[in-house]
Amino acid sequence: MGISVNGVSKNYKAVKALQDISFQVKPNELFGLIGPDGAGKTTLFRILTTLLKPSTGTASVAGLDVVNHFKDIRNQVGYMPGKFSLYQDLTIAENLAFFATIFGTTIEENYDLIKDIYVQIEPFKNRPAGKLSGGMKQKLALCCALIHKPKVLFLDEPTTGVDPVSRTEFWVMLKRLQKKNITILVSTPYMDEAAMCDRIALIQDGKILQINTPEALVAQYPKTIFNISANNMYLLIKSLQAYPYQHSVYPFGEFVHYSDTRDTFSIEALKTYLENNQLSHIYIEETQATIEDSFMALAR
Structure with missing residues (x-):
């Protein structure tokens, strides 16, 4: 199931963070939201993951309205915010077990989904999350976002501050996840990463400038x-x-x-x-x- 955004705006008093945003993400699509800092990417992610209500407009995720069915949506999506938000004093294994318990599942039940990612950090499973490198934190956060087998995955600037090798590895992992019937919406300020998406929306000052495939945008x-x-x-x-x-x-x-x-x-x-x-x-x-x-x- 995909994502539908129709005329969504978000205002903070005089600040218009989002202005009449509309787009559709197809089921199993890897869709990129591309723009600079302050463009409105994080605000839109928070609306779609039910952490904020839109000022105007409607949106649905996996066929569910973000306002009326927010509890159901939270059980069906994975969200990786831009800032590392896991428990720094818990180990890799403890963080993963904690998030599995919250969603009423186990690591073993959905291990096939995270296996390719988890094997890269498993040798350090007893290390506190706060002492991991940027790339390892990224992989742990992705595992925690996937542990309940979500239908839709939201990744807000997941590679910011990560070394080039880890960035490349991360996008290879996203391509693999896409083949497992997961719809992915990812935001990034890096234009080179946009080429990895099926389609991209260019956003600035809370407005969508254009939506198309990377190839078509360049050709135009x-x-x-x-x-x-x-x-x-x-x-x-x-x-x-x-x-x-x-x-x-x-x-x-x-x-x-x-x-x-x-x-x-x-x-x-x-x-x-x-x-x-x-x-x-x-x-x-x-x-x-x-x-x-x-x-x-x-x-x-």
Whole structure:
């Protein structure tokens, strides 16, 4: 069973955290909510996991209304909040047993669901959760969220602050869980993780900018993107922003991503312009658009 959100808004006095949000998550879909900090992702997760009531609009999870059937929903979903929220002084084994007991089940009953994850932390099962690494805390939290075999899994920025290897491992685990008939809604500020989702919703300032597959979002980008670097990144950005034909300019790793307003673009003309602005070691090459480029274009 999936998720349905229809015209949901959430206000905190004068602050509009969510503004008329609507989308559907199909059964067994891995759906990503992509956006920066403060975009409204956590507020939406709290509404869908029945921790907050929407100011307006309706939402359902696994066919159940989040307001009228909140108790039933809590038994059918797994929730992994952005901040590690397990008991720091309990061991791995004790945390897992505690959450199994709360949901009226046992570790053995649903062990097949968590086995692939749990075997990675089992050697440390007697270690207090507070003394685990970021990646191990992440795996323990996921095990606790799955121990009652939920129909829908909510993961709010699960890889924030985790090392790159653990991040990659985590998404491999999510793909495996998806094959076990679990609907997954995951939020992340990392654009590279968005490509792992079946579909994504780009969100900013409490509004959905667009919903589509990662491939379709990238394909819709209307301009050619160029990677540009030089000896002085700050001066490079300021010079490109002052260029009369610039369409967009923003940092992208070790490069600046640049697009031009003209259909015909001369790399040599731009290079000469930058050299006249006291820049050297200039590198300009066409590159592929990314989800981040699409997000920046929509946000602009």
